[in-house]
Amino acid sequence: MAGFQEPPTKKQKTENRFLGSHMPVQQSPIRNGVGGGFNKGNNNHGKGSPFQKNAPGQNGFMNGNAKNTEHLKNIVKQRHALPIFPTRARLLEELKKNETVIVIGETGSGKTTQIPQYLHEERWDKKGGICVTQPRRVAAISVAKRVAEEMNVQIGGLVGYSVRFEECVSPGTKLKYVTDGMLLREAISDPLLSKYNWVILDEAHERTISTDVLFGIVKDAQKKRKQLEKDNLKVIVMSATMDVDHFSQYFNKAKVLYIEGRQHPVEMLYAREKQDDYVLSAMSTVFQIHKEAPAQHDILIFLTGQEEIDSVTHSIRQVAKDNSLAEFPRMRVLPLYAALPSTQQLDVFRVTAPGERKVIVSTNIAETSITIPGIKYVIDSGRAKISYTLEEFNAMEVNPVPEILRSNLASVILQLLAMGIKNILTFDFIDKPSPASIKQAVEQLTLLEAVVMKAGQLELTDLGKKMAQFPLEPRYSKVILSGPQYGCTDEVLSVIAMLSGESIYVNPSGKKEMAANVRRKFLSVEGDHVTMLKIFRAFRGSKENKMWCHENFLNHRNLKYALEVRKQLHQVCQRNNVTLVSCNQDMDALRRCLAAGLFTNIAELQLDGKYLSLDTRQECSIHPTSVLFGGKPAYILFTELVHTGKMYMHINSAMDAQWLFEVAPEYFRKRHIKKM
DNA sequence: TAGGGTTTT
Structure with missing residues (x-):
């Protein structure tokens, strides 16, 4: 049983919250006299990495030269050094015997990169491929690339990946890394997941809504494939947490295998007590480490926001230039946050060159499952801001509420119905959403005319079937499908595409007024949606020019993203014979069309000058x-309500009461809307 | 007059 460890004790559960290791507190160069008052914790919840020391660069590994041979030897050595390696035989034995297996192992154990390769080495992917899900795009892409490199094949051949807007696969692809949302979408057209022999649901502990739904889908597919006497679907659930009973029970008491340890220990540092200036204190810690630790011992710092990260990155780079630091390793300082272009995000995965030190300044994007090569030190300074003592830190909630228990279920229910799952109430959720939240979602879908109740059974309407084709919230797909009726498909495609992404506005601190003035030319009294459309049209008119965006305080990346979303939505329209018509300058048509899908998001001006949302009476x-x-328009259609101290309507259009009666007469009669 | 962060189809 080499390599497997006994099931963990309760105590370990708590300590493993952050994928932590059980390594002993070790002597550290920064243990004494850490400048910024940072303190070494004994729950080392840092990040390890399977891709550490001597990991290869991207180039030169596929030419059969001496360097390449050396490189391949190195890879074999690294693979054999992974904690999972000694478990290989036993693991395969269990995988052969069982239909579903749960694998518990920390980040750094090698489970994500190795298990699929083991399956391939046994040729267990002959009949159907291996699909591995990841909650995040960067993870899916970077792991796929790493595995292709380990197998000495070109990415997109035997090993590929598939995420939204970026697919790198070919007919010969056997081993595919995908986002969980991608596999879920795939399941709508193929609920039996018939392309695959193996589905591996990785990072299951994160409990994303997509992974949670996939749990039920794979279980169902296993059952149905058996009934139809098709090849078995083998399922592996991989998780980093030790709280595993829940998964095992759910998968019919599936076998649980534990992989012990991580490859390299990580030092975790965090504030001993509240810091007045935690940023300064974090920086001071960085340079303290820098002066004492060998090159290639990389540092990861957690901070709270983008602005802070940009400024700290800049400051560290400035300080690093100082002559007094000339004798120490070169510093490569990299910011990391979600809004960064993915090419820059992927930069952090590049292995540190000899004589160099990588310092990554990150939001909590890197906190969960992303494995960054070379990290030896983690400075969790942001937490100091809200002042945790070690005890408080440890007492923080171990299992946060799964996403599915706190989300609007309209999309999920629409998707399940589209997959042919008849009874939502009996769907095998690992954690069942409350009847109230299911009821609320069904009500919304009914109002949108996506579903009807027939003989006590929920049924998709033709409209609902079309709505399920769109990678959108149902109310947004309803807007698009109402396009032809109001003569504005072209316009709503643009507006919905923009609503699907992040804000297109840039408001640099200190230049907010200037930004507002420059953008005044786009403003429309009709509201934010029309304003956004004007911007989108102008952006296209500028030939998607980056400089133009910069001058107008607009986010080029997010506008480009909207273009991509729009292209995809347009394709779905074409597949579903939705006529593409334009209303040109008739912005009333656009606003009425928005109301056709978003009529539950209406607020009415009251006599006291305040607004009341008609749906929830808030x-x-x-x-x-x-x-x-x-x-003070009498009626406002809002895109969403954001609760930050006060309840705010965000991204709004002024509405005419008459339109509301037109789009949803029944609904508004019940809501006692004031007659004109 | 708001403003923690993150993810995905």
């Missing part, structure tokens, strides 16, 4: 970033 205010701020 008091709400116009968000200060809205073009309607300061005005």
Whole structure:
């Protein structure tokens, strides 16, 4: 049983919250006299890495030269050094015997990169491929690339990946890394997942809504494939947490295998007590480490926000230039946050060159499952801001509420119905959402005319079937499918695409007023949606020019993203014979069309000057970033309500009461809307 | 007059 460890004790469960290792507290060069008051914890919840020391660069590994041979030897050596390696035989034995196996192993154990390779080495992927899900795009892409490199094949051949807008596969692809959302979408057209012999659901402990739904889908597919006497679907659930009973029970008491240890220990540092200036203190810690640790011992710092990260990255780079530091390793300082272009995000995975030190300044994007090569030190300074003592830190909630228990289920239910799952109430969720939240979602879908109740059974309408084809919330797909009726498919495609991404506005601190002035030319009294459309049209007119975006304080990346989403939505329209018509300058048509899908998001001006949302009867205010701020239209359609101290309507359009009666007469009669 | 962060189809 070499390599496997006994099931963990309760105590270990708590300590493993952050994928931590059980390594002993070790002597550290920064143990004494750490400048910024940072303290070494004994729950080392840092990140390890399977890709450490001497990991290869991207180039020169596929030419059959001496360097390449050396490189391949190195890879074999690294693979054999992974904690999972000694478990290989036993693991394969269990995988052969069992239909479903749960594998518990920390980040750094090698489970994500190795298990699929083991399966391939046994040729267990002859009949159907291996699909490995990841909650995040960067993870899917970077792991696929690493595995292709280990197998000495070109990415996109035997090993590929598939994430939204980026597919790198070929007919010969046997081993595919995908985002969980991608596999879920695939399941709508193929609920039996018939392309695959193996489905591996990785990072299951994160409990994303997609992974949670996939649990039920793979279980169902296993059952149905058996009934139809098709090849078995083998399932591996991989998780980093030790709290595994839940998974095992759910998968019919599936076998649980534990992989012990991580490859390299990581030092975890965090504030001993509240720091007045935690940023300064973090920086001071960085340089303390820098002066004492060998090159290639990389540092990861957690901070709270983008602005902070940019400024700290800049400061560290400045300080690093100082002559007094000339004798120490060169520093490569890299920011990391979600809004960064993915090429820059992938930069952090590049292995540190000899004589160099990588310092990554990150939001909590890197906190969960991303494995960054070379990290030896983690400075968790941001937490100091809200002042945790070690005890408080340890007492923080171990298992946060799964996403599925706190989300609107309309999309999920629409998707399940589209897969042919008849009874939502009996769907095998690992954690069943409350009947109230299911009821609420069904009500929304009913109002949108996506579903009807027939003989006590929920059924998709033709409209609902089309709605399920869109990678959108049902109310957004309803807007698009209403396009032809209002003569504005072209316009709603653009607006919905923009609503699907992040904000297109850039408001640099200190230049907020200037930004607002420059963008004034796009403003429309009709509201934010029309304003956004004007911007989108102007952006296309500029030939998607980066400089133009910069001058107008607009986010080029997010506008490009909207273009991509729009292209995809347009394709779905074409497949579903949705006519593409334009309303040109008739912005009333656009607003009425928005109401056709978003009529549950209406607020009415009251006599006291306040707004009341008609659906939930909540008091709400116009968000200060809205073009309607300061005005008092009788009715407002909002895209979402954001609760930050106050309830705010975010991204809004002024509405005419008449339109509301037109789009949803029944609904508004019940809501006692004031007659004109 | 708001403003923690993150993810995905």
